[in-house]
Amino acid sequence: MAKLTGKVAIITGGGSGIGRAISVLFAAEGASVHIFDLNPSGAADTAAEINAKGGHCVVHTLNVSEQEQVLAAVAKVGKVDVLVNNAGIAHVGNVEHCSEDDFDRIYQVNVKGAYNALYAVIPVMKANGGGAILNLASIAAVVGIADRFAYSMSKGAIYAMSLSVARDYLQDQIRSNSISPARVHTPFVDGFIAKNYPGQEEQMFGKLSQSQPIGRMAKPEEIAKLALFLCSDDAAFITGNDYPIDGGFIKLNN
Template sequence: MSKLKNKVAIVTGGGSGIGRAIAELFANEGAEVHILDLNAEVGQTVVDEIVARGGQAKVHACNVGVQEEVVAIVSAIGHVDILVNNAGIAHVGNLENCAATDFERVFNVNVKGAYNALYAVIPAMKKQGAGAILNLASIAAVVGIADRFAYSMSKGAIYAMSMSVARDYMKDNIRCNSISPARVHTPFVDGFIAKNYPGQEAEMFEKLSQSQPIGRMAKPAEIAKLALFLCSEDAAFITGNDYPIDGGFIKLNN
C-alpha cells in the first residue's frame, strides 16, 4: 500500500475522530504524517501507534487559530505535499442561542484555523510546483441544520475558501477540494449524547443514526478513504469540487 509513498502530509486535528482516521490511513499508505493538534498528548498516542506499525509520524502541539504557531510549524516541516484541514469544533444553538463568544470561538478554530494552515502551506507548494489540499466542510454548508448556526457558518466558509483556493492556485499545480460529511460516529458524538441525554444514550444514538437516510452514522475510516483518494494521484484531474459523503442526506432526506 503506497498511494502516498514519499509524500509529506499535514493533518490538523489529527489526534481523534476523523483526523485520526485520516492520519492513520495516510501513514499506512506511505506518507510522512505531521499531526497538528491542540492536545499533543492525544496526538502522540496516534503517532506512537503509527510508528509501531512501521509508519512515519510526528505530533506538533498547535493552536490552529494562532497564525504564528501554524506558520512556524509548517516552516520547520519544510516540504509539504498534502494539507488536510480537519481541525474543528461544534456549537449547538440557533442564532439567539449563539453568543458573540460562541461565534468567535467557532470562527477562530474552524475558519481562521483553516485559513492559517492554507496561508502557511501555499508558499511552499507554489515553490515546489505541486500540492493537494483537502478541507473538511459539512452538509451543514449547503443544507439547513437545526440549532447549528455558528457551525453552519463556519462550514459554509470552508466550502467557499476551498473553491477560491482551487481557482487561484490551479496554475501552480495545487489542487484543492472539500468533502462534506453528514453525521460521523466520533468521540464527540458519544460525549454530546452522554452530556445532554444521560440515561438515554442508546435511544438517542439510534435516533441520530436513523436521521441519515442510510440508517446509520458514517465511520471515520469511511471519510478517510475518500480523503485518501482526493489527496492521491488517483485524483490528479480533480480540483475545485466538494464531495458529500452523507448516506443520502442531501438528496434523499425528504
C-alpha cells in the first residue's frame, strides 16, 4: 500500500524545486496534495504533472506571509493530515550588506510564512486527532555559512519552531520535525549562478558542488524521499528532531 493513502497534505512552495519534488512524490504515494504557492504557473505545472499521472493536486494561489490568505485556504482544504513548510526565499550578504528591507523580506516569507501555516493547520490537526508537520530548515541553521546572515536567521527560527511545536503538541498526536539540506540542485541554483557568474557557470557549479564532502549537490527527489518517510506512519515514533541531508557537510567539512 502507498505510504500516504487517504492523507491530505499541504505543501507550501510546491511549484518548484524541492517543493515540487515533494508534491509529486506525495501524490504518487496516495496523498491528496494541496499546493500553497505565490507562483500560479509553476504550481499549475506541478499539478498538471501529478494529475496526468492519476494523482490528485489542487493549487491555492496565495502569499504565505499573509495570514488571512493562509487561514482561508486551509479552511477550503478542510481535513489536513500533513503540512510541509517548504516555501522560502534566499538572500546573499553579511549583516553589513543586509538592509532592513532585505531582512524584513526574508522574515516575512521564511519565518512568518511558516508560522502562518502552523497557526492555521494545528487547530485542524488537533480536531482530527493528530498529524505530521515537516519544516524545511537548512545546514545554515547550525553551521556558519559565509554571506548568508538573513537566510541563516530564518532557518534558525524554523529549527527552533519545529522543536517548540513538537513539545507543545505531544498530547495531540501531532509530530513535528525538520530537514536541513545542504546545497540542492534546483532551478534557483542555476539562476543564481547565471546571474552572479556569467560566463563561469560550469566552473562555479563545480565549485559549489564540491563544497559538499560527497562531491555533488543533492537532488530534489532525494530530499523528497526523506520528507516522505518523516511524514508517513513509518515515522510514527519520530518527533522533535532535525535531519541533516547534507552529503557530509556538517560533520565532515573540516
